[in-house]
Amino acid sequence: MGSKQVEVITKPIEINIIQPTMPRAIDLKEPYWYVVSEAVITNPYKRNEEGKRDESLGRENPSWPEGYTYLDKFLDEMKNLNGGDVVFVAMTMDDYELMSFNMQELRRYIREVQEVVVYYRDVTIKNPDGTTEDGVGVSNSTSKRPTIGLWPRNKDE
Numbered sequence: 001m002g003s004k005q006v007e008v009i010t011k012p013i014e015i016n017i018i019q020p021t022m023p024r025a026i027d028l029k030e031p032y033w034y035v036v037s038e039a040v041i042t043n044p045y046k047r048n049e050e051g052k053r054d055e056s057l058g059r060e061n062p063s064w065p066e067g068y069t070y071l072d073k074f075l076d077e078m079k080n081l082n083g084g085d086v087v088f089v090a091m092t093m094d095d096y097e098l099m100s101f102n103m104q105e106l107r108r109y110i111r112e113v114q115e116v117v118v119y120y121r122d123v124t125i126k127n128p129d130g131t132t133e134d135g136v137g138v139s140n141s142t143s144k145r146p147t148i149g150l151w152p153r154n155k156d157e
Helices: 068-081 093-124
Strands: none
Touching: none
């Protein structure tokens, strides 16, 4: 019994990878921040026809008592908005800085995940005309934008 010649043939197999739809963009709403101090609000006298302050015309805000502060004004406004109730959600300046840092971390992470998604879409998607001339696993993107550290370090490339 003689040995038989084994012929090995390699040919690429096209894999049709279904691209998932991208999620809708994040739609964040801006909260309104109040920064309140205990400083006394100036309540100047009204102006006369010449544009000068005139004590005889009274104060611009006659309902404000003497020594009325920004904190007093804020509390009055919150009572009007909330049906007489005043509720605080407060944080220290250190906690505010921590929240700001956390938001930056979330933004960084989202950007990096987006780069990974773009990279894998580029290496698996067909050309816009449906051809795969560049082959499987080769980026069909014309973007020169660096992605997640895979960009050649040589400035000439």
